[in-house]
Amino acid sequence: MDHDELSTPGTGERLLATAASLFRRRGYAGAGTRELAGLLGIRSASLYHHMGSKEDLLHRLSVEALVHIHEQVTRAVAEPAAPPERLRALIRAHVVTALADQDEHAVMLMELRALSGERRAEVLALRDRYESLVRQVIADAQDCGALRRDIAPKHLALGLLNLLNWSIFWYQPGRDLSVEGLAELFATTFLEGALPRAERTRQPAQPEPKGRTA
């Protein structure tokens, strides 16, 4: 295909990921273009061959993160499965994707304030679209009796997104929990709750045959 399949990725290809990492570490406003250029091995003036402005970078990486997670989660819930399993698939896909693009997601979630006008509106629209997807999967699960109906889908989605989003900010790969383990933990916690089985129904429960934990 191309003559440089084996070469180091060019400045242009590394730019977004490098910016995401730096913005996350220093905050968008606290990240200087000189330091960003330094991480890429060039001078700050050369950045402007690859980008329009610093705000451009923030906008592009936010859009990329949201488009990617929407794609991945849409694909995960599209596979034919019963609704409770679709929700588990959503949780898995969300956790895996958000942690694979951890810098981009953290920055997208925290630095929306630094975008102005149209760009902010676009990112907000993509966020809304994604949250609607989550809410819809939850509402569908409620409709066929796979989720409790005494809490509004909106509020269940709120709780789920709280649970999922915050992990972006503390998760460190290879420390205690694997990404899959974290997804399993969240799915179990969100679906089953923290009460012991005996308390989760108002009746005394069955013996103790189950051994499933991660």
Add this chain to the structure above:
Amino acid sequence: MDHDELSTPGTGERLLATAASLFRRRGYAGAGTRELAGLLGIRSASLYHHMGSKEDLLHRLSVEALVHIHEQVTRAVAEPAAPPERLRALIRAHVVTALADQDEHAVMLMELRALSGERRAEVLALRDRYESLVRQVIADAQDCGALRRDIAPKHLALGLLNLLNWSIFWYQPGRDLSVEGLAELFATTFLEGALPRAERTRQPAQPEPKGRTA
């Protein structure tokens, strides 16, 4: 008992809250001392009569937020009550306090990176102390059978703090949910989970008196 009980709070008293609000809106690095001074109705040079540096402000408001929530939650769980009710009290106290000091908490959680050396270590220690408190309440509840034991206290605490912390960033008072309503939602979601009651045990419940705490 002072002579100006009725007067406007002085610059010194308004400083921390004003800084928290501004740091939250613009990010710590994006917040200028000129704008901060403007909000207080003075010039930026006059700020330095009330503070050592901008970083001082971040440090002080972070410590304040953590000391306050530790106090409030400690008090809430100290009241004699059965462990599951103690956990509900913790959730209520956390949500109420964190949302009462919403700006301080949001800034404390997001801008730790901007503190250097000793100050960062102090804030980190206070965070650890608070998380230990939460973990301890959860472990106690597990010990007397009020919470499931197949998930480590550390992991249950992780899930609970995820659920609670993220709300700092989107909650808007007087929109849809009251603070008490949110606390109730989180308590129910965390304890009972999202599955319908029939599904919250794995099998159709069998009448079986195996003792309430396995």
Add this chain to the structure above:
DNA sequence: GTCTATAAAGAGATAGAC
């Protein structure tokens, strides 16, 4: 306790050579 004035450093961005 607040002011004016300013120092010293750093920011984002551009021009034009190579």
Add this chain to the structure above:
DNA sequence: GTCTATCTCTTTATAGAC
């Protein structure tokens, strides 16, 4: 595609008058 050089503006913080 990257460089040097530089413009312009803003930043945190200080000095010293009032």
